[in-house]
Amino acid sequence: MAAILGDIKKKIEDKLNEPDCDGSFAPDPRRHKACYPGKLVYSAKVDDEKIVCFYRWLCQCLPPAAATARTFVDIYTNAVVINAPFVTCCCCAQDNSRILFFDQSPYAKPAQKTGCCDPLPYCCAQGVAGQCGEVVALPGPTVGCPSIGFGHLFGMVFCCLLPVNFICGLKEGEAQKTADAINKEVAKYRGNGGKYEYMV
Numbered sequence: 001m002a003a004i005l006g007d008i009k010k011k012i013e014d015k016l017n018e019p020d021c022d023g024s025f026a027p028d029p030r031r032h033k034a035c036y037p038g039k040l041v042y043s044a045k046v047d048d049e050k051i052v053c054f055y056r057w058l059c060q061c062l063p064p065a066a067a068t069a070r071t072f073v074d075i076y077t078n079a080v081v082i083n084a085p086f087v088t089c090c091c092c093a094q095d096n097s098r099i100l101f102f103d104q105s106p107y108a109k110p111a112q113k114t115g116c117c118d119p120l121p122y123c124c125a126q127g128v129a130g131q132c133g134e135v136v137a138l139p140g141p142t143v144g145c146p147s148i149g150f151g152h153l154f155g156m157v158f159c160c161l162l163p164v165n166f167i168c169g170l171k172e173g174e175a176q177k178t179a180d181a182i183n184k185e186v187a188k189y190r191g192n193g194g195k196y197e198y199m200v
Contacts, residue, residue, distance in 0.1 A: 033194060034101045034103045035078075036078070036198055037076075037198060037199040038077040038078035038079055038196055038197065038199060039077045039196075039197040039199050040074055040075075040076055040199070041077060041185060042074070042075040042177075042178070042181040043072065043074050043075075044072070044073035044074075044075070044170055044174055044178040044181075045170065045171040045174045046068075046071050046073065046169055047133045047169055047170065048069075050132045050133030050170070050171075051067065051068045051071050051133070051168075051169040052067075052068060053131065053133070054168050054169050055067060067087050070083055070085050070093065070095060071083060071085060071169065073136075073167055073170075075178070075181045075182055076185070076199075077185055078101055078102055078185075078189060079099050079100055079101045079102060080099075080182060081097070081099050081100075082098050082100075082151055082167060083096065083097045083098075084096050084098075084151055084167075098151070100138075102185070102186050102189045103189075105140050106139075106140035106141075106165055107140070107186050108139075108140055108141045109138075109140060110139075110183045110186075111136055111137065111138050111178070111179040111182040111186075112136070112137050112179050113135070113137075113175035113176045113179050114136070114175070132168055132169060133168055133169040133170050133171065134170040134172060134173070134175035135166050135167065135168050135170070136167040136175045136178050136179050136182075137164050137165070138151070138164065138165040138166075138167075138182075140165065141163065151166050151167040151168070
């Protein structure tokens with residue numbers, strides 16, 4: 001009897017984590033259903049000159065080409081993937097990649113193109129960083145910790161209050177397109193009860 005109950009329990013657990021697909025995709029069965037590989041739907045256009053400007057704003061006078069060539073923002077059907085390399089000693093770039101799945105807190109509020117003091121109270125996102133390309137903000141929760149540093153800038157006021165993640169260095173006209181693409185995929189993800197198109 002214990003063996004039968006164990007088999008039933010395992011089948012139920014497998015079904016809860018199993019993606020809806022045609023059988024050609026055989027992922028790790030224990031993986032959370034939000035974390036299967038999604039399908040790429042949009043790649044933001046990054047301005048290399050603006051990325052160099054951003055690194056200079058961080059007092060990196062001569063950022064290597066790898067810092068710009070390896071910078072990207074990709075939007076999938078279940079997550080945003082970004083690489084915003086760290087630059088050290090003006091000569092070395094190290095990958096700083098993040099995958100932020102749509103069931104996490106930074107999507108509690110819609111992604112947006114930054115403006116003057118928008119999102120509040122960050123006046124510098126459009127002021128200083130805004131000179132180095134367009135900026136997308138993921139405002140996330142109004143209050144609360146922990147929040148994930150994700151992107152080029154991570155803004156916090158009073159430690160755990162008003163956490164915001166910023167993605168800088170986008171080409172002109174690209175911030176709104178990127179924010180719209182993120183919000184569209186998040187809405188689809190939520191509207192389908194956490195189901196999404198897989199990379200198959």
